[in-house]
Amino acid sequence: MAIIVLGIESSAHTFGVGIARGDGRILANVYSSYIPRYGGILPREAARHHYNVAHKIVIKALKEAGLNIEDIDGIAVALGPGMGPCLRVGAFIARILAIKYSKPLIPVNHAVAHVEIARLTTNAKDPLFVYVSGGNTQIIAYSHGRYRVFGETLDIPLGNFFDTLARELGLPQPGTPYIEMLASKGKNIIELPYVVKGQDMSYSGLLTAILRKFKEGIPIEDLCLSAMEYAYAMLAEVVERALAHTQKRELVLAGGVARSKRLQRIMKLVAEEHDAIFKVVPDEYAGDNGAMIAWTGVLCLKSGITISPEDSIVRQRWRIDEVDVPWMQ
Protein backbone atom coordinates (compact mmCIF):
# COMPACT_ATOMS: atom_id res chain seq x y z
CA MET A 1 0.00 0.00 0.00
CA ALA A 2 1.26 3.46 -0.93
CA ILE A 3 1.61 5.84 2.00
CA ILE A 4 -0.90 8.64 2.47
CA VAL A 5 -0.04 12.05 3.92
CA LEU A 6 -2.32 14.91 4.96
CA GLY A 7 -0.74 18.34 4.47
CA ILE A 8 -1.64 21.69 6.01
CA GLU A 9 -0.81 25.07 4.47
CA SER A 10 -1.41 28.35 6.32
CA SER A 11 1.56 30.61 5.56
CA ALA A 12 -0.42 33.60 4.24
CA HIS A 13 -4.04 34.24 3.19
CA THR A 14 -4.94 30.62 2.42
CA PHE A 15 -5.72 27.85 4.87
CA GLY A 16 -5.49 24.68 2.81
CA VAL A 17 -5.55 20.96 3.45
CA GLY A 18 -4.47 18.41 0.89
CA ILE A 19 -4.10 14.64 0.90
CA ALA A 20 -1.48 12.96 -1.29
CA ARG A 21 -0.62 9.31 -1.92
CA GLY A 22 2.85 7.82 -2.37
CA ASP A 23 2.28 7.16 -6.07
CA GLY A 24 1.75 10.87 -6.76
CA ARG A 25 -2.06 10.90 -6.73
CA ILE A 26 -3.63 13.95 -5.09
CA LEU A 27 -6.71 12.65 -3.25
CA ALA A 28 -7.95 15.98 -1.88
CA ASN A 29 -7.15 19.67 -2.16
CA VAL A 30 -9.45 21.92 -0.11
CA TYR A 31 -8.93 25.49 1.01
CA SER A 32 -10.44 28.69 2.32
CA SER A 33 -8.87 32.09 1.71
CA TYR A 34 -8.95 35.19 3.87
CA ILE A 35 -9.84 38.30 1.90
CA PRO A 36 -8.84 41.59 3.56
CA ARG A 37 -11.68 44.11 3.73
CA TYR A 38 -9.21 46.87 2.98
CA GLY A 39 -5.53 46.98 2.07
CA GLY A 40 -3.13 44.06 2.36
CA ILE A 41 -3.12 40.99 4.58
CA LEU A 42 -3.33 41.67 8.30
CA PRO A 43 -1.51 38.63 9.70
CA ARG A 44 -3.58 38.46 12.90
CA GLU A 45 -6.88 38.77 11.06
CA ALA A 46 -5.77 36.10 8.61
CA ALA A 47 -4.77 33.87 11.53
CA ARG A 48 -8.23 34.32 13.09
CA HIS A 49 -9.80 33.31 9.79
CA HIS A 50 -7.59 30.21 9.69
CA TYR A 51 -8.57 29.19 13.24
CA ASN A 52 -12.24 29.57 12.38
CA VAL A 53 -12.14 27.42 9.25
CA ALA A 54 -9.42 24.89 10.20
CA HIS A 55 -11.58 22.01 11.48
CA LYS A 56 -14.09 22.34 8.63
CA ILE A 57 -11.35 22.26 6.01
CA VAL A 58 -9.66 19.20 7.56
CA ILE A 59 -12.97 17.30 7.66
CA LYS A 60 -13.85 18.40 4.11
CA ALA A 61 -10.49 17.17 2.80
CA LEU A 62 -10.90 13.74 4.45
CA LYS A 63 -14.41 13.52 3.02
CA GLU A 64 -13.21 14.47 -0.47
CA ALA A 65 -10.57 11.74 -0.30
CA GLY A 66 -13.10 9.27 1.15
CA LEU A 67 -10.78 8.52 4.08
CA ASN A 68 -10.79 8.51 7.85
CA ILE A 69 -8.02 10.12 9.84
CA GLU A 70 -6.90 6.58 10.80
CA ASP A 71 -6.00 5.92 7.13
CA ILE A 72 -3.43 8.74 7.16
CA ASP A 73 0.25 7.80 7.60
CA GLY A 74 1.61 11.23 8.44
CA ILE A 75 0.68 14.87 9.06
CA ALA A 76 2.73 17.38 7.07
CA VAL A 77 2.73 21.09 7.77
CA ALA A 78 4.31 24.20 6.25
CA LEU A 79 6.49 25.62 9.03
CA GLY A 80 7.81 28.51 6.88
CA PRO A 81 8.57 30.80 5.24
CA GLY A 82 5.52 32.98 5.79
CA MET A 83 3.70 35.15 8.31
CA GLY A 84 4.21 34.06 11.90
CA PRO A 85 0.64 34.30 13.19
CA CYS A 86 -0.66 32.46 10.11
CA LEU A 87 1.98 29.73 10.17
CA ARG A 88 1.30 29.08 13.86
CA VAL A 89 -2.31 28.10 13.12
CA GLY A 90 -1.24 25.37 10.72
CA ALA A 91 1.49 24.20 13.09
CA PHE A 92 -0.98 24.10 16.00
CA ILE A 93 -3.59 22.07 14.09
CA ALA A 94 -0.91 19.69 12.74
CA ARG A 95 0.54 19.06 16.21
CA ILE A 96 -2.92 18.31 17.62
CA LEU A 97 -3.66 15.79 14.85
CA ALA A 98 -0.21 14.19 15.14
CA ILE A 99 -0.39 13.81 18.90
CA LYS A 100 -4.05 12.81 19.18
CA TYR A 101 -3.88 10.16 16.44
CA SER A 102 -0.21 9.15 17.00
CA LYS A 103 0.92 10.10 13.51
CA PRO A 104 4.42 11.25 12.54
CA LEU A 105 4.66 15.02 12.13
CA ILE A 106 6.48 16.15 8.95
CA PRO A 107 8.08 19.61 8.63
CA VAL A 108 7.68 21.07 5.13
CA ASN A 109 9.26 24.18 3.65
CA HIS A 110 6.61 26.18 1.77
CA ALA A 111 8.96 27.04 -1.12
CA VAL A 112 10.13 23.44 -1.52
CA ALA A 113 6.44 22.47 -1.65
CA HIS A 114 5.69 24.91 -4.51
CA VAL A 115 8.62 23.50 -6.44
CA GLU A 116 7.73 19.86 -5.75
CA ILE A 117 4.05 20.15 -6.71
CA ALA A 118 5.20 21.85 -9.92
CA ARG A 119 7.64 19.02 -10.60
CA LEU A 120 4.96 16.40 -9.93
CA THR A 121 2.20 17.99 -12.01
CA THR A 122 4.41 18.94 -14.99
CA ASN A 123 6.36 15.69 -14.92
CA ALA A 124 9.64 17.60 -14.91
CA LYS A 125 12.81 15.85 -13.79
CA ASP A 126 15.42 18.46 -12.86
CA PRO A 127 14.32 21.86 -14.16
CA LEU A 128 15.14 25.48 -13.49
CA PHE A 129 12.18 26.82 -11.50
CA VAL A 130 10.79 30.32 -11.68
CA TYR A 131 8.85 30.62 -8.42
CA VAL A 132 6.72 33.76 -8.43
CA SER A 133 3.99 34.54 -5.91
CA GLY A 134 2.74 37.22 -3.55
CA GLY A 135 5.42 36.38 -1.02
CA ASN A 136 8.33 35.06 -3.06
CA THR A 137 10.22 35.65 -6.31
CA GLN A 138 13.10 33.25 -6.79
CA ILE A 139 14.91 31.41 -9.56
CA ILE A 140 15.70 27.97 -8.22
CA ALA A 141 17.53 24.84 -9.36
CA TYR A 142 18.71 21.66 -7.71
CA SER A 143 22.44 21.22 -7.08
CA HIS A 144 24.37 19.13 -4.57
CA GLY A 145 21.66 18.01 -2.17
CA ARG A 146 19.62 21.19 -2.04
CA TYR A 147 17.54 23.57 -4.10
CA ARG A 148 19.75 26.60 -4.71
CA VAL A 149 18.72 30.15 -5.46
CA PHE A 150 20.10 31.54 -8.74
CA GLY A 151 18.47 34.94 -8.47
CA GLU A 152 15.77 36.63 -6.42
CA THR A 153 14.09 39.91 -5.59
CA LEU A 154 16.06 42.28 -3.39
CA ASP A 155 12.92 43.85 -1.96
CA ILE A 156 9.26 43.15 -2.78
CA PRO A 157 8.10 39.95 -4.53
CA LEU A 158 6.51 40.17 -7.97
CA GLY A 159 2.99 39.25 -6.78
CA ASN A 160 3.22 41.79 -4.00
CA PHE A 161 4.34 44.41 -6.54
CA PHE A 162 1.22 43.77 -8.65
CA ASP A 163 -1.11 43.60 -5.63
CA THR A 164 0.17 46.87 -4.19
CA LEU A 165 0.05 48.55 -7.58
CA ALA A 166 -3.53 47.34 -8.17
CA ARG A 167 -4.61 48.61 -4.77
CA GLU A 168 -3.08 52.04 -5.36
CA LEU A 169 -4.70 52.22 -8.80
CA GLY A 170 -8.07 51.28 -7.28
CA LEU A 171 -8.23 47.76 -8.78
CA PRO A 172 -9.44 44.60 -6.98
CA GLN A 173 -7.23 41.92 -5.36
CA PRO A 174 -5.32 39.82 -6.22
CA GLY A 175 -3.90 42.39 -8.61
CA THR A 176 -2.09 40.42 -11.31
CA PRO A 177 -5.09 39.40 -13.46
CA TYR A 178 -6.56 42.92 -13.40
CA ILE A 179 -3.23 44.54 -14.24
CA GLU A 180 -2.84 42.06 -17.10
CA MET A 181 -6.35 42.77 -18.37
CA LEU A 182 -5.80 46.54 -18.43
CA ALA A 183 -2.32 46.10 -19.89
CA SER A 184 -3.83 44.43 -22.96
CA LYS A 185 -5.54 47.77 -23.69
CA GLY A 186 -2.35 49.79 -23.16
CA LYS A 187 -0.79 51.58 -26.11
CA ASN A 188 2.44 53.14 -24.91
CA ILE A 189 5.44 51.94 -22.93
CA ILE A 190 6.68 54.73 -20.69
CA GLU A 191 10.22 55.32 -19.37
CA LEU A 192 10.68 53.68 -15.97
CA PRO A 193 13.56 52.38 -13.86
CA TYR A 194 14.78 48.91 -14.78
CA VAL A 195 16.81 47.45 -11.92
CA VAL A 196 18.75 44.21 -12.27
CA LYS A 197 21.84 43.86 -10.08
CA GLY A 198 23.83 40.79 -10.96
CA GLN A 199 21.30 37.97 -10.57
CA ASP A 200 18.84 39.95 -8.47
CA MET A 201 16.01 42.29 -9.35
CA SER A 202 14.42 45.13 -7.44
CA TYR A 203 10.77 46.14 -7.83
CA SER A 204 10.27 48.83 -5.20
CA GLY A 205 11.78 51.64 -7.30
CA LEU A 206 9.61 50.62 -10.24
CA LEU A 207 6.50 50.74 -8.04
CA THR A 208 7.29 54.23 -6.72
CA ALA A 209 7.98 55.53 -10.23
CA ILE A 210 4.70 54.16 -11.62
CA LEU A 211 2.67 55.68 -8.80
CA ARG A 212 4.32 59.04 -9.49
CA LYS A 213 3.35 58.73 -13.18
CA PHE A 214 -0.21 57.85 -12.09
CA LYS A 215 -0.43 61.17 -10.22
CA GLU A 216 0.85 62.91 -13.34
CA GLY A 217 -2.19 61.63 -15.19
CA ILE A 218 -0.69 58.92 -17.45
CA PRO A 219 -3.52 56.58 -18.61
CA ILE A 220 -3.94 53.59 -16.33
CA GLU A 221 -3.79 51.16 -19.29
CA ASP A 222 -0.34 52.46 -20.27
CA LEU A 223 0.80 52.25 -16.65
CA CYS A 224 -0.34 48.63 -16.36
CA LEU A 225 1.26 47.69 -19.68
CA SER A 226 4.55 49.34 -18.71
CA ALA A 227 4.53 47.90 -15.18
CA MET A 228 3.99 44.40 -16.48
CA GLU A 229 6.53 44.57 -19.30
CA TYR A 230 9.28 46.08 -17.13
CA ALA A 231 8.67 43.70 -14.23
CA TYR A 232 8.57 40.59 -16.42
CA ALA A 233 11.54 41.68 -18.56
CA MET A 234 13.70 42.05 -15.43
CA LEU A 235 12.72 38.55 -14.34
CA ALA A 236 13.24 37.13 -17.85
CA GLU A 237 16.74 38.54 -18.13
CA VAL A 238 17.82 36.89 -14.89
CA VAL A 239 16.09 33.63 -15.85
CA GLU A 240 17.86 33.63 -19.20
CA ARG A 241 21.24 33.99 -17.52
CA ALA A 242 20.44 31.31 -14.93
CA LEU A 243 19.37 28.95 -17.71
CA ALA A 244 22.63 29.52 -19.59
CA HIS A 245 24.62 29.06 -16.37
CA THR A 246 22.91 25.94 -14.98
CA GLN A 247 22.39 24.30 -18.41
CA LYS A 248 19.07 22.86 -17.21
CA ARG A 249 16.97 21.44 -20.05
CA GLU A 250 13.56 22.26 -18.55
CA LEU A 251 12.07 25.55 -17.35
CA VAL A 252 9.12 25.33 -14.95
CA LEU A 253 6.95 28.26 -13.88
CA ALA A 254 5.47 27.87 -10.37
CA GLY A 255 3.67 29.94 -7.71
CA GLY A 256 0.53 32.07 -7.88
CA VAL A 257 1.79 34.50 -10.55
CA ALA A 258 2.46 31.49 -12.84
CA ARG A 259 -1.19 31.91 -13.90
CA SER A 260 -0.28 35.06 -15.83
CA LYS A 261 -0.66 34.35 -19.54
CA ARG A 262 1.80 37.07 -20.53
CA LEU A 263 4.45 35.70 -18.15
CA GLN A 264 3.88 32.21 -19.56
CA ARG A 265 4.47 33.49 -23.10
CA ILE A 266 7.64 35.33 -22.08
CA MET A 267 9.09 32.33 -20.25
CA LYS A 268 8.29 30.08 -23.18
CA LEU A 269 10.33 32.37 -25.47
CA VAL A 270 13.23 32.41 -23.00
CA ALA A 271 13.16 28.61 -22.80
CA GLU A 272 13.04 28.22 -26.59
CA GLU A 273 16.05 30.47 -27.03
CA HIS A 274 18.04 28.06 -24.86
CA ASP A 275 16.57 24.81 -26.21
CA ALA A 276 14.81 24.10 -22.93
CA ILE A 277 11.30 22.66 -22.59
CA PHE A 278 8.85 25.06 -20.98
CA LYS A 279 6.25 23.85 -18.48
CA VAL A 280 3.85 25.60 -16.15
CA VAL A 281 2.16 24.36 -12.99
CA PRO A 282 -1.64 23.84 -13.46
CA ASP A 283 -3.76 26.74 -12.15
CA GLU A 284 -5.22 24.76 -9.23
CA TYR A 285 -1.72 24.11 -7.83
CA ALA A 286 -0.24 27.52 -8.68
CA GLY A 287 -1.43 29.44 -5.61
CA ASP A 288 -0.88 28.29 -2.03
CA ASN A 289 -2.56 24.93 -1.43
CA GLY A 290 -2.56 22.00 0.96
CA ALA A 291 -1.88 19.39 -1.74
CA MET A 292 1.65 20.68 -2.27
CA ILE A 293 2.39 20.33 1.44
CA ALA A 294 0.90 16.82 1.48
CA TRP A 295 2.92 15.71 -1.57
CA THR A 296 6.18 17.15 -0.19
CA GLY A 297 5.26 15.42 3.07
CA VAL A 298 5.15 12.13 1.15
CA LEU A 299 8.66 12.76 -0.21
CA CYS A 300 9.95 13.71 3.26
CA LEU A 301 8.35 10.72 4.97
CA LYS A 302 9.85 8.33 2.40
CA SER A 303 13.26 9.87 3.21
CA GLY A 304 12.61 9.53 6.94
CA ILE A 305 12.23 13.26 7.61
CA THR A 306 9.93 13.88 10.61
CA ILE A 307 9.94 16.25 13.57
CA SER A 308 8.75 15.92 17.16
CA PRO A 309 5.82 18.22 18.03
CA GLU A 310 7.86 20.05 20.70
CA ASP A 311 10.52 20.94 18.09
CA SER A 312 8.05 22.02 15.41
CA ILE A 313 8.46 25.77 15.76
CA VAL A 314 7.56 27.97 12.79
CA ARG A 315 10.31 29.79 10.89
CA GLN A 316 9.16 32.95 9.14
CA ARG A 317 12.37 33.27 7.12
CA TRP A 318 13.13 29.64 6.38
CA ARG A 319 15.01 29.79 3.07
CA ILE A 320 14.66 27.06 0.46
CA ASP A 321 18.45 26.65 0.27
CA GLU A 322 18.57 25.65 3.95
CA VAL A 323 16.59 22.47 3.30
CA ASP A 324 18.14 19.10 2.39
CA VAL A 325 16.17 17.31 -0.34
CA PRO A 326 17.58 13.76 -0.29
CA TRP A 327 14.91 12.46 -2.69
CA MET A 328 16.48 14.45 -5.56
CA GLN A 329 19.73 12.46 -5.52
Added chain:
Amino acid sequence: MDAIRCEILAKGAEAVIFKEIWYGIPIVRKVRMPKAYRDPRLDRILRQRRTINEARLLYDARKLGISVPAIMDINLDDTCIMMEYIEGVRLRDILNSMRHEEVKSIMKRVGVMVGMLHVNGIVHGDLTTSNMILTESGNIFLIDFGLGMHSDDIEDLGVDLHIFLRALESTHTQITDICFKSFLSGYERIVGNEMASRVVDKIWEIRARGRYVSPELRK
Protein backbone atom coordinates in the same frame (compact mmCIF):
# COMPACT_ATOMS: atom_id res chain seq x y z
CA MET B 1 28.46 51.64 -44.95
CA ASP B 2 32.10 52.46 -45.17
CA ALA B 3 33.04 49.69 -42.82
CA ILE B 4 34.21 46.32 -44.06
CA ARG B 5 32.97 43.56 -41.84
CA CYS B 6 35.78 41.11 -41.08
CA GLU B 7 34.71 38.61 -38.46
CA ILE B 8 32.61 37.96 -35.38
CA LEU B 9 34.87 38.27 -32.34
CA ALA B 10 32.35 37.19 -29.72
CA LYS B 11 28.67 36.44 -29.30
CA GLY B 12 27.20 37.07 -25.87
CA ALA B 13 23.70 36.85 -24.43
CA GLU B 14 23.22 40.55 -25.00
CA ALA B 15 25.47 41.65 -27.84
CA VAL B 16 27.47 40.53 -30.85
CA ILE B 17 31.00 41.90 -31.27
CA PHE B 18 32.35 42.39 -34.81
CA LYS B 19 35.81 43.30 -35.97
CA GLU B 20 35.67 45.69 -38.91
CA ILE B 21 37.91 47.91 -40.98
CA TRP B 22 36.68 51.50 -40.87
CA TYR B 23 38.48 53.97 -43.13
CA GLY B 24 41.49 51.70 -43.00
CA ILE B 25 41.50 51.40 -39.19
CA PRO B 26 40.60 48.13 -37.44
CA ILE B 27 37.67 48.75 -35.08
CA VAL B 28 35.28 46.82 -32.88
CA ARG B 29 31.55 47.18 -33.38
CA LYS B 30 29.43 46.05 -30.44
CA VAL B 31 25.81 45.57 -31.45
CA ARG B 32 23.08 44.97 -28.88
CA MET B 33 20.61 42.47 -30.31
CA PRO B 34 16.82 42.55 -29.83
CA LYS B 35 15.30 40.04 -27.41
CA ALA B 36 12.20 38.23 -28.63
CA TYR B 37 10.85 37.84 -25.09
CA ARG B 38 10.67 41.58 -24.48
CA ASP B 39 8.01 43.93 -25.77
CA PRO B 40 9.72 45.49 -28.83
CA ARG B 41 9.23 49.03 -27.53
CA LEU B 42 10.71 48.23 -24.13
CA ASP B 43 13.45 46.22 -25.81
CA ARG B 44 14.42 49.31 -27.76
CA ILE B 45 14.44 51.55 -24.68
CA LEU B 46 16.65 49.10 -22.80
CA ARG B 47 19.11 48.56 -25.62
CA GLN B 48 19.46 52.32 -26.13
CA ARG B 49 19.90 52.96 -22.42
CA ARG B 50 22.58 50.29 -22.13
CA THR B 51 24.43 51.51 -25.20
CA ILE B 52 24.56 55.03 -23.74
CA ASN B 53 25.52 53.68 -20.30
CA GLU B 54 28.43 51.67 -21.66
CA ALA B 55 29.69 54.50 -23.85
CA ARG B 56 29.56 56.90 -20.92
CA LEU B 57 31.47 54.51 -18.65
CA LEU B 58 34.16 53.97 -21.29
CA TYR B 59 34.46 57.70 -21.77
CA ASP B 60 34.66 58.40 -18.00
CA ALA B 61 37.23 55.66 -17.46
CA ARG B 62 39.37 57.02 -20.26
CA LYS B 63 39.18 60.53 -18.82
CA LEU B 64 40.70 59.08 -15.62
CA GLY B 65 43.63 57.83 -17.66
CA ILE B 66 42.68 54.18 -17.47
CA SER B 67 43.46 52.13 -20.57
CA VAL B 68 40.11 51.32 -22.18
CA PRO B 69 39.16 51.28 -25.87
CA ALA B 70 38.51 54.74 -27.29
CA ILE B 71 35.00 55.29 -28.62
CA MET B 72 34.82 56.20 -32.31
CA ASP B 73 31.08 56.50 -32.70
CA ILE B 74 27.80 55.38 -31.25
CA ASN B 75 24.62 54.74 -33.17
CA LEU B 76 21.39 54.60 -31.19
CA ASP B 77 19.28 53.47 -34.13
CA ASP B 78 21.27 50.26 -34.44
CA THR B 79 22.20 50.31 -30.73
CA CYS B 80 25.87 49.87 -31.49
CA ILE B 81 29.16 51.30 -30.30
CA MET B 82 32.22 51.53 -32.51
CA MET B 83 35.46 51.53 -30.61
CA GLU B 84 39.19 51.08 -30.89
CA TYR B 85 40.40 47.56 -31.61
CA ILE B 86 42.94 46.52 -28.98
CA GLU B 87 45.60 44.21 -30.38
CA GLY B 88 46.90 41.82 -27.75
CA VAL B 89 46.22 38.68 -25.70
CA ARG B 90 43.59 38.11 -23.04
CA LEU B 91 45.05 37.65 -19.55
CA ARG B 92 42.81 34.60 -19.26
CA ASP B 93 44.86 32.79 -21.90
CA ILE B 94 48.36 33.56 -20.63
CA LEU B 95 48.19 34.05 -16.86
CA ASN B 96 48.43 30.37 -15.93
CA SER B 97 51.65 29.85 -17.92
CA MET B 98 53.41 32.99 -16.65
CA ARG B 99 56.15 33.17 -14.04
CA HIS B 100 54.77 34.06 -10.60
CA GLU B 101 56.75 37.29 -10.46
CA GLU B 102 55.15 38.39 -13.72
CA VAL B 103 51.67 37.40 -12.52
CA LYS B 104 52.16 39.45 -9.37
CA SER B 105 53.22 42.56 -11.23
CA ILE B 106 50.35 42.31 -13.72
CA MET B 107 47.74 41.70 -11.04
CA LYS B 108 49.03 44.60 -9.01
CA ARG B 109 48.58 46.86 -12.03
CA VAL B 110 45.06 45.51 -12.55
CA GLY B 111 44.41 46.32 -8.87
CA VAL B 112 45.56 49.89 -9.45
CA MET B 113 43.23 50.25 -12.45
CA VAL B 114 40.19 48.86 -10.63
CA GLY B 115 41.06 50.99 -7.60
CA MET B 116 41.06 54.05 -9.85
CA LEU B 117 37.63 53.11 -11.18
CA HIS B 118 36.22 52.50 -7.70
CA VAL B 119 37.45 55.72 -6.05
CA ASN B 120 35.87 57.54 -8.96
CA GLY B 121 32.53 55.81 -8.59
CA ILE B 122 32.75 53.42 -11.54
CA VAL B 123 31.83 49.76 -11.17
CA HIS B 124 33.01 47.54 -14.04
CA GLY B 125 30.35 44.87 -13.49
CA ASP B 126 32.12 41.93 -15.12
CA LEU B 127 35.72 41.78 -13.92
CA THR B 128 37.16 38.61 -15.40
CA THR B 129 40.54 37.96 -16.95
CA SER B 130 38.76 37.57 -20.30
CA ASN B 131 38.05 41.28 -20.12
CA MET B 132 41.69 42.27 -19.62
CA ILE B 133 43.98 42.53 -22.64
CA LEU B 134 47.77 42.68 -22.50
CA THR B 135 49.24 44.53 -25.49
CA GLU B 136 52.63 43.96 -27.03
CA SER B 137 53.95 47.16 -25.45
CA GLY B 138 53.02 45.76 -22.03
CA ASN B 139 49.94 47.92 -21.48
CA ILE B 140 46.84 46.38 -19.87
CA PHE B 141 43.43 47.32 -21.27
CA LEU B 142 40.10 46.84 -19.52
CA ILE B 143 37.25 46.04 -21.90
CA ASP B 144 33.48 45.34 -21.82
CA PHE B 145 31.74 47.78 -19.47
CA GLY B 146 28.38 46.42 -20.61
CA LEU B 147 27.28 45.44 -17.11
CA GLY B 148 28.91 48.43 -15.43
CA MET B 149 27.38 51.36 -13.60
CA HIS B 150 28.14 54.53 -11.75
CA SER B 151 28.07 53.85 -8.03
CA ASP B 152 30.09 54.45 -4.89
CA ASP B 153 27.98 52.12 -2.76
CA ILE B 154 30.28 49.71 -0.92
CA GLU B 155 27.84 46.89 -1.71
CA ASP B 156 28.28 47.45 -5.48
CA LEU B 157 32.07 47.71 -5.17
CA GLY B 158 32.07 44.52 -3.07
CA VAL B 159 30.04 42.66 -5.69
CA ASP B 160 32.52 43.86 -8.34
CA LEU B 161 35.45 42.29 -6.46
CA HIS B 162 33.42 39.21 -5.52
CA ILE B 163 32.80 38.56 -9.21
CA PHE B 164 36.52 39.02 -9.93
CA LEU B 165 37.56 36.61 -7.16
CA ARG B 166 35.03 34.04 -8.36
CA ALA B 167 36.45 34.35 -11.89
CA LEU B 168 39.98 33.82 -10.56
CA GLU B 169 38.83 30.76 -8.60
CA SER B 170 37.27 29.15 -11.65
CA THR B 171 39.88 29.98 -14.32
CA HIS B 172 43.13 30.39 -12.39
CA THR B 173 42.61 27.85 -9.62
CA GLN B 174 46.29 27.20 -8.93
CA ILE B 175 47.29 30.86 -8.61
CA THR B 176 44.10 32.43 -7.22
CA ASP B 177 45.74 33.47 -3.95
CA ILE B 178 48.80 35.02 -5.60
CA CYS B 179 46.58 36.84 -8.09
CA PHE B 180 44.12 38.21 -5.56
CA LYS B 181 46.76 39.25 -3.02
CA SER B 182 48.73 41.16 -5.64
CA PHE B 183 45.52 42.64 -6.99
CA LEU B 184 44.58 43.86 -3.52
CA SER B 185 48.01 45.41 -2.91
CA GLY B 186 47.54 47.57 -6.01
CA TYR B 187 43.89 48.25 -5.18
CA GLU B 188 44.72 49.28 -1.64
CA ARG B 189 47.41 51.68 -2.79
CA ILE B 190 44.78 53.67 -4.68
CA VAL B 191 41.69 53.49 -2.47
CA GLY B 192 43.52 53.46 0.89
CA ASN B 193 43.51 50.89 3.69
CA GLU B 194 40.24 51.88 5.22
CA MET B 195 38.11 51.72 2.07
CA ALA B 196 39.91 48.58 0.84
CA SER B 197 39.13 46.68 4.03
CA ARG B 198 35.49 47.80 3.92
CA VAL B 199 35.13 46.53 0.34
CA VAL B 200 36.94 43.25 1.11
CA ASP B 201 34.79 42.67 4.21
CA LYS B 202 31.79 43.13 1.93
CA ILE B 203 33.01 40.27 -0.29
CA TRP B 204 32.88 37.84 2.61
CA GLU B 205 29.54 39.21 3.71
CA ILE B 206 28.14 38.68 0.18
CA ARG B 207 29.53 35.14 0.11
CA ALA B 208 28.13 34.37 3.56
CA ARG B 209 24.61 35.10 2.30
CA GLY B 210 24.54 31.49 1.31
CA ARG B 211 23.74 31.09 -2.29
CA TYR B 212 27.15 32.41 -3.35
CA VAL B 213 28.92 29.84 -1.17
CA SER B 214 30.04 26.89 -3.25
CA PRO B 215 28.12 23.67 -2.66
CA GLU B 216 31.29 21.97 -1.40
CA LEU B 217 31.80 24.57 1.31
CA ARG B 218 28.22 24.33 2.53
CA LYS B 219 28.36 20.63 3.37
